[in-house]
Amino acid sequence: xxxxxxxxxxxxxxxxxxxxxxxxxxxxxxxxxxxxxxxxxxxxxxxxxxxxxxxxxxxxxxxxxxxxxxxxxxxxxxxxxxxxxxxxxxxxxxxxxxxxxxxxxxxxxxxxxxxxxxxxxxxxxxxxxxxxxxxxxxxxxxxxxxxxxxxxxxxxxxxxxxxxxxxxxxxxxxxxxxxxxxxxxxxxxxxxxxxxxxxxxxxxxxxxxxxxxxxxxxxxxxxxxxxxxxxxxxxxxxxxxxxxxxxxxxxxxxxxxx
Amino acid sequence: xxxxxxxxxxxxxxxxxxxxxxxxxxxxxxxxxxxxxxxxxxxxxxxxxxxxxxxxxxxxxxxxxxxxxxxxxxxxxxxxxxxxxxxxxxxxxxxxxxxxxxxxxxxxxxxxxxxxxxxxxxxxxxxxxxxxxxxxxxxxxxxxxxxxxxxxxxxxxxxxxxxxxxxxxxxxxxxxxxxxxxxxxxxxxxxxxxxxxxxxxxxxxxxxxxxxxxxxxxxxxxxxxxxxxxxxxxxxxxxxxxxxxxxxxxxxxxxxxx
Numbered sequence: 083x084x085x086x087x088x089x090x091x092x093x094x095x096x097x098x099x100x101x102x103x104x105x106x107x108x109x110x111x112x113x114x115x116x117x118x119x120x121x122x123x124x125x126x127x128x129x130x131x132x133x134x135x136x137x138x139x140x141x142x143x144x145x146x147x148x149x150x151x152x153x154x155x156x157x158x159x160x161x162x163x164x165x166x167x168x169x170x171x172x173x174x175x176x177x178x179x180x181x182x183x184x185x186x187x188x189x190x191x192x193x194x195x196x197x198x199x200x201x202x203x204x205x206x207x208x209x210x211x212x213x214x215x216x217x218x219x220x221x222x223x224x225x226x227x228x229x230x231x232x233x234x235x236x237x238x239x240x241x242x243x244x245x246x247x248x249x250x251x252x253x254x255x256x257x258x259x260x261x262x263x264x265x266x267x268x269x270x271x272x273x274x275x276x277x278x279x280x281x282x283x284x285x286x287x288x289x290x291x292x293x294x295x296x297x298x299x300x301x302x303x304x305x306x307x308x309x310x311x312x313x314x315x316x317x318x319x320x321x322x323x324x325x326x327x328x329x330x331x332x333x334x335x336x337x338x339x340x
Numbered sequence: 341x342x343x344x345x346x347x348x349x350x351x352x353x354x355x356x357x358x359x360x361x362x363x364x365x366x367x368x369x370x371x372x373x374x375x376x377x378x379x380x381x382x383x384x385x386x387x388x389x390x391x392x393x394x395x396x397x398x399x400x401x402x403x404x405x406x407x408x409x410x411x412x413x414x415x416x417x418x419x420x421x422x423x424x425x426x427x428x429x430x431x432x433x434x435x436x437x438x439x440x441x442x443x444x445x446x447x448x449x450x451x452x453x454x455x456x457x458x459x460x461x462x463x464x465x466x467x468x469x470x471x472x473x474x475x476x477x478x479x480x481x482x483x484x485x486x487x488x489x490x491x492x493x494x495x496x497x498x499x500x501x502x503x504x505x506x507x508x509x510x511x512x513x514x515x516x517x518x519x520x521x522x523x524x525x526x527x528x529x530x531x532x533x534x535x536x537x538x539x540x541x542x543x544x545x546x547x548x549x550x551x552x553x554x555x556x557x558x559x560x561x562x563x564x565x566x567x568x569x570x571x572x573x574x575x576x577x578x579x580x581x582x583x584x585x586x587x588x589x590x591x592x593x594x595x596x597x598x
Binding site for chain 2: 090093094095096097098099100102103169170171172173174175176177180184190191192193194195196197200201203204205207208209210211212213214215217218219220221222223241313316
């Protein structure tokens with residue numbers, strides 16, 4: 083039995099109890115690049131820890147290599163944990179892994195994890211749906227797999243709804259097209275947006291903007307997610323007040339005793 | 341500090357490590373109706389366990405009562421865990437609770453949980469996104485809050501995309517409008533759909549259909565979610581083969597020795 087396990091957003095306490103148990107008993111852990119050391123340290127002393135991460139196209143390990151490593155380890159009698167960051171079913175390569183395991187006739191189990199978008203909302207102290215403001219959540223990716231041809235850079239507007247919260251994984255650094263298309267689809271330019279990097283870890287960082295100023299958001303270190311929608315307002319107000327405070331502090335306008 | 345905690349889909353092992361810790365130390369646990377006893381049993385002996393659930397409009401406890409109970413318990417010195425089924429930020433009343441806590445000046449923390457849609461995908465052994473088939477996940481609710489006016493029964497077609505996986509929470513029992521609108525928006529009638537009830541618990545049940553036959557799906561006991569999209573194909577094929585097997589067995593066409 084191979085366990086395809088979600089490692090959650092980064093905080094080791096946001097692993098599920100089951101993921102924690104499987105990690106402790108694993109013979110081999112094949113993990114994504116973005117899984118932090120604090121989580122890998124939870125594996126037992128018997129475990130081989132193997133980074134099979136891919137980043138920005140620089141493939142350290144090919145998907146075929148990951149698949150055969152899983153299958154060979156399992157056939158060799160090891161308890162295999164394939165550790166995906168976040169949840170395995172959301173923007174991982176789980177589809178390819180399931181195809182390979184089924185073709186090889188190796189039994190598997192998927193253990194869900196807390197996905198980055200949901201973790202970021204919790205870290206921001208907001209809700210994603212609100213019966214007064216947002217009745218839907220749309221999870222999309224800013225990273226376009228060019229070979230798939232599934233969607234191109236011009237179809238954001240399909241997803242433009244005042245009553246939805248949009249979560250963009252791998253948002254990249256250029257938010258102008260997203261901004262322009264959402265505005266062209268008549269979304270309110272005052273809708274708050276927040277980008278969250280390293281949610282739930284000590285390196286967690288936020289930056290906020292309105293939709294109208296989305297293009298001014300900085301690139302943030304991966305893993306990052308971009309959230310857009312009215313339910314963010316509560317966090318947006320606090321963060322923009324903090325930004326102002328920091329700006330004034332940097333400009334030496336406060337903290338300056340006469 | 342009040343902890344607004346996700347209890348996950350039902351399996352106690354799918355609690356986060358943090359939720360588990362907070363539950364053990366809680367002075368009072370205010371929980372949704374759908375949180376199973378096995379999870380409530382994890383609270384320490386000191387904890388008061390209070391069901392503040394609402395179901396199908398029959399309000400056992402009003403939202404205002406939940407809010408004041410949280411605030412009073414916290415002011416009375418109790419460690420308060422407000423335990424939401426699934427994730428607190430997805431189709432709970434977290435928005436109202438945050439408003440009340442902020443107005444009262446009571447500090448809070450949100451602890452995310454595994455939401456039912458993600459848990460159902462794991463239970464089905466499928467992925468929700470697949471770079472070859474589905475690049476988006478849309479989370480919507482089949483339960484229409486009539487007072488909110490946010491969306492009516494005729495806007496499903498906005499969400500009809502061949503390359504998205506649709507997850508409908510509280511799907512109810514009448515799937516004809518959903519079927520008709522998705523078909524009217526040119527979605528393929530062969531797209532697989534699966535309804536999952538009590539995901540990840542011993543009472544877990546699945547039923548499957550194609551989009552074209554969606555109206556034939558039975559009502560399933562809450563908590564239930566309905567998933568629609570090409571990535572379900574892998575599970576659909578297995579389940580429909582099992583259905584056929586059961587049907588033949590019931591018709592005494594197999595297992596009948598001469």
